[in-house]
Amino acid sequence: MFEALGGEKGVTPNLDSTLHHGILFNNIYSQGYRTDQGLADVLSGFPATPNFSIMMQPEKYPKLPFLPKILSDAGYHNSFYYGGELDFANMKAYLLQSGISDLHDKSSYSKMR
Numbered sequence: 001m002f003e004a005l006g007g008e009k010g011v012t013p014n015l016d017s018t019l020h021h022g023i024l025f026n027n028i029y030s031q032g033y034r035t036d037q038g039l040a041d042v043l044s045g046f047p048a049t050p051n052f053s054i055m056m057q058p059e060k061y062p063k064l065p066f067l068p069k070i071l072s073d074a075g076y077h078n079s080f081y082y083g084g085e086l087d088f089a090n091m092k093a094y095l096l097q098s099g100i101s102d103l104h105d106k107s108s109y110s111k112m113r
Contacts, residue, residue, distance in 0.1 A: 001015075002016055003016050005024075005026055031048045034089070035091070036056070036094075037053055039055070039095075043068060044064040045067075055091060056089060058093055058097070061093075061097045066099050069099030070099075072099040078099060
């Protein structure tokens with residue numbers, strides 16, 4: 001998608017403009033093998049563990065740090081777009097707790113013809 005990484009010109013102009021003001025990784029690897037594990041790692045710094053997902057344990061949410069909450073407190077607006085169903089793996093509850101209130105899943109999109 002990014003022009004700087006060989007993508008089409010003009011597809012992500014706002015994101016492309018930020019590439020020169022931070023760190024650009026052209027290779028990055030996921031923590032975990034499922035969406036719920038990867039999100040918990042990226043948004044809370046919680047590492048993936050075998051046969052366990054912190055997302056499935058809402059009683060532990062209050063002790064987790066949340067990057068979106070920090071960004072929200074700093075005045076940023078956070079949205080989350082997902083191509084599947086937010087009810088998967090308790091994702092909706094986790095994302096709401098993280099400070100993201102603008103959630104969109106496959107039900108938000110019109111059916112393609």
